[in-house]
Each structure stands twice: as C-alpha cells, then as structure tokens.
Amino acid sequence: MKKLGEDFAFSSIGFVRTPFKDKFGVPRQPGLAAQAKGVIKIHPDPDLKTALKSLEEFSHLWIVFVFHEHGGKNWKPSIRPPRLGGNRKVGVLASRSPHRPNPIGISAVSIEKIDLEAEGGPEIYVGGVDLIDGTPVLDIKPYIPYADSIPEANAGWASGDIPRYPVKFTDDAEAEILKRDPHGEKNLRALIIDILELDPRPAFQKRQLPVTEQETWGTRYGFDVIGNDVKYEIREGHFLVYALGYNKS
Structure with a gap:
C-alpha cells in the first residue's frame, strides 16, 4: 500500500x-x-x-x-x-x-x-x-x-430508524439464564435482548435471510457474550433464544 x-x-x-x-x-x-x-x-x-x-x-x-x-x-x-x-x-x-x-x-x-x-x-x-x-x-x-451534540445535524445515508425485532426465550433458555445470573447482577437477559433486537448478523446474512421472510424461519445462529454461547433462531418474525452454552475458548 x-x-x-x-x-x-x-x-x-x-x-x-x-x-x-x-x-x-x-x-x-x-x-x-x-x-x-x-x-x-x-x-x-x-x-x-x-x-x-x-x-x-x-x-x-x-x-x-x-x-x-x-x-x-x-x-x-x-x-x-x-x-x-x-x-x-x-x-x-x-x-x-x-x-x-x-x-x-x-x-x-x-x-x-x-x-x-x-x-x-x-x-x-x-x-x-x-x-x-x-x-x-x-x-x-x-x-x-x-x-x-448538534441536534440539527444531517445523518446522511445513515439516517432513518434503526430496525429492532422482538426477542423471545424458550423455557430452557430462561432457566439457564436464571442459573447463570440468579440475582440479575450481570443483566444477562437484558444484554442478550439489547444485542439480538438489533439483528447482529453480518449484512449479507440480513440481506439473504430476512427476519420477516417465512423461508428463513428456523435458521440458527449463535454469538458469545460474557463467556456465554447464546444460541438463537429466526422464528415467525422474531428471534428465539433456545439455549445457552459455555464458550470453550
């Protein structure tokens, strides 16, 4: 270069x-x-x-x-x-x-x-x-x-509302979160919602597999947060957290 x-x-x-x-x-x-x-x-x-x-x-x-x-x-x-x-x-x-x-x-x-x-x-x-x-x-x-802070600033191509999607949990996932964060000190559940509702997937996956398209329902993904391997899938226009594993790294 x-x-x-x-x-x-x-x-x-x-x-x-x-x-x-x-x-x-x-x-x-x-x-x-x-x-x-x-x-x-x-x-x-x-x-x-x-x-x-x-x-x-x-x-x-x-x-x-x-x-x-x-x-x-x-x-x-x-x-x-x-x-x-x-x-x-x-x-x-x-x-x-x-x-x-x-x-x-x-x-x-x-x-x-x-x-x-x-x-x-x-x-x-x-x-x-x-x-x-x-x-x-x-x-x-x-x-x-x-x-x-410039309230009247123009955000250019980045303007417009940021899409957010509902996040739900299976009973097993809820139980696992309670087990790992029994007193809510880590705000683990709220943190997972904050991340997932913004759709953290790469742009090409968002484009190829939209959350709102029925053909994508059941597609599974995962990400790590605070050492937790959060496993989720697209389900009827929302994200469903179905399990939590432990990051081995």
Missing part, C-alpha cells in the same frame, strides 16, 4: 474490558445496547492517574481506540455499510467502517464510576460500549454537550 503522508507513532494508555470476545454480537454503534457494560483499564502509570483528575465531574466520555482485530490487511476506498444492507457502496471516509487508512475509532459512552486506586491501574466503568474485549485505548476525552 502506498504511503499516504507523514507517519506518527502512538502508544496505548490502556485497554477496554467488554462482554464481547469477538466481533459477532458487538453493537454497531455506542449507546445502542445500554446493558453493554465495559471497563477502561488504564496502565499503572502515576502520570496517567493524575491525568484523570476531575473526569468524575462528567457523565460521558469519548474513547479514542484502535480497531486491532478488524481482520483487514489493507484499507479500501469504498465499502458496503451494514446499515444499507450491503446494497450500496459509499466512501470509507463517509462511514465508520474499521477498514480505514488508519484503523482508529471513537465511541461516546456513559461514565458509571471511576476507581483510581484499582489494582493494576485506574479503572473507568462505562455503559453502552460497542468494542471487542481487549481493544487498545489511545486517548479519552470528556463529552461536552454544547460542543459535541
């Missing part, structure tokens, strides 16, 4: 712990799955700890991160966004695709609590994450509503 311009070197200031061990099931954007919780683990450096002073005064922050597992070796100038069902190409810089000239992303998340004295370095507990577990963090910045 040809050189684009001047080179810069960056070092991570930490990484993010999330429920998502791989890209399948990860929400497409931050905030779409409110139950998706994460922890930004800051490296144990005294200067980084000092740098976090007063962050607790804010309700949200931006995570500047690296798409470290997007799987692509080279970037492409145009992509097919899942939001458009893979039916139309747009310029990669007119998208949030991880396959960029520089694989850097941003996510706005809520701050739930900050533990500056955590063992191994400060921890920032956040909500609404859309990142794979272990994602490297380059920087964090406070979210400032008067500067960062």
